[in-house]
Amino acid sequence: MHVMLSAKLRYLIFTASFLLMALVSDYSYAIEAIQLKDEQPSNTATLNISTGEWPPFLSESLPNQGVIAHLITDLFAQANIKVNFTFLPWPRAYHDTINDKYAATAVWMFEQQRTEDYFYSEPVLNERFVFFYHKQRPFDWQNINDLKGLLLGGGLAYSYGEKFDKALQAGLFDMSRVSTTEQNFKRLAMGRIDAFAEEKSVGYYTLASKLPNLFSSINHHPKALLINQSFMMFPKNNEQSKQRLEIFNQQLLKFKQNGRYQAYFDALDNGDYQPKSSALAD
Numbered sequence: 001m002h003v004m005l006s007a008k009l010r011y012l013i014f015t016a017s018f019l020l021m022a023l024v025s026d027y028s029y030a031i032e033a034i035q036l037k038d039e040q041p042s043n044t045a046t047l048n049i050s051t052g053e054w055p056p057f058l059s060e061s062l063p064n065q066g067v068i069a070h071l072i073t074d075l076f077a078q079a080n081i082k083v084n085f086t087f088l089p090w091p092r093a094y095h096d097t098i099n100d101k102y103a104a105t106a107v108w109m110f111e112q113q114r115t116e117d118y119f120y121s122e123p124v125l126n127e128r129f130v131f132f133y134h135k136q137r138p139f140d141w142q143n144i145n146d147l148k149g150l151l152l153g154g155g156l157a158y159s160y161g162e163k164f165d166k167a168l169q170a171g172l173f174d175m176s177r178v179s180t181t182e183q184n185f186k187r188l189a190m191g192r193i194d195a196f197a198e199e200k201s202v203g204y205y206t207l208a209s210k211l212p213n214l215f216s217s218i219n220h221h222p223k224a225l226l227i228n229q230s231f232m233m234f235p236k237n238n239e240q241s242k243q244r245l246e247i248f249n250q251q252l253l254k255f256k257q258n259g260r261y262q263a264y265f266d267a268l269d270n271g272d273y274q275p276k277s278s279a280l281a282d
Contacts, residue, residue, distance in 0.1 A: 046082045047244065050093035050102040056205040056273040057125065058106070060087045067201075067268045068107055068125055071261070072232065075251040098235050103244060107230040114233065119241055121232035122249045129160065129226040131195040132203055134188050135219050139195050142223065147173045153184040153196030160197050161226045181206045189214050197225045201268055208274045 049072070051058050057068040064070035065085055073083045086093075086102065097105040098117050107124050108114065131152075133139035141147055144167050154177045159165055168175055176193060178184060184196040185207060198206075200220060207215045232248060234241035255261040267273070 045080060046084060047076060047103040048084050048086060048101075050086050050088055050097050050105040051107075052090040052093050053087060054202075055209070056201055056268060058085075058087075060085075062273055064273070067264050067273045068230075070273075071124070071255075071264045072106055075248060075255060078251045078254070079247045081247070097233070098237065100235070100238060103238065103240070104232055104234045104248075106232050108233050109228055109230055117237075118233035118235055119245050121234070121245060122252050123229040124232055124252065125230040127199045127226075127228040127230060128201075128224050129197050129228070130200045130203075130220045130222070130224055131197050132185070132188060132218055132220050133195040134191070135217055137191070137194065139221060141221060144172070149173060150194040151176060151192075153178065153187055153193040155179070155181070155184075164225065182210050185211050185214055185218065189217065195221075205274060208271075 051069070053059055054066070055062055056066055058066040064073070069085055076083050085106075088096065093102075093105050094108075096102060105118075110120060114120075131139060131141065144163055147167065150173045152173055152175050154160065154175045156177050156179050158177075167173065176187075178187070181198050181203060184193070184198070185203075187193045188196060203220065207218060232245075234245045234248075252261070
């Protein structure tokens, strides 16, 4: 009898110990799960970003608010951060962001004086300027000397690069400037200029949205005259800007490495951010 009780007692002790260990283990796993959950970025985090109208890259009226807005939104979404864009006149977007109304502003070319107010991200956009010409008046160029004697269209007070500007000042070719891309396309169609330089996607967007009747008669030369880079800017007077900049740059690098970045611009070339009725450039 004494032996039987001892055996039962040992069994009860073993069972109780096992249950206690299981309870402690389950509690430990529960604590770890809570800690891991707490370490995840909040899904409710939101960044308000200022920008201006610049279709097809940025526009309140386009699908996904344009290709660059789409890219920026998806980049931050990878860090569980929601993005809201506010479209403003460009000077106001710049100054309101400095005055802490927005967390960042997109997108801007590099200027040294802006570094006093802002941190620049890694390059978000490569703007590719090409010469547009009328198909009935073939145009070819490989170096700046090939432009000799031509009358080129241009934008008001716009620089097309140091080499181009020097050749213009030296009289290698002439330039007639107007205020809009639309005006330059109309002059091209009427034969008043030989060619004009414009960012490729901006040019085709202008044709598709404003001058669809000219779309099939205009072409561009594949050689780039100028490539500009544009950047996100984060205000230096915001203590969270460095962290946000780091998050953005990390995600941008991932997108570029895995090929996802290029997919947005392939979609742009295929007309995904053009007006619904647009024809596509070959």
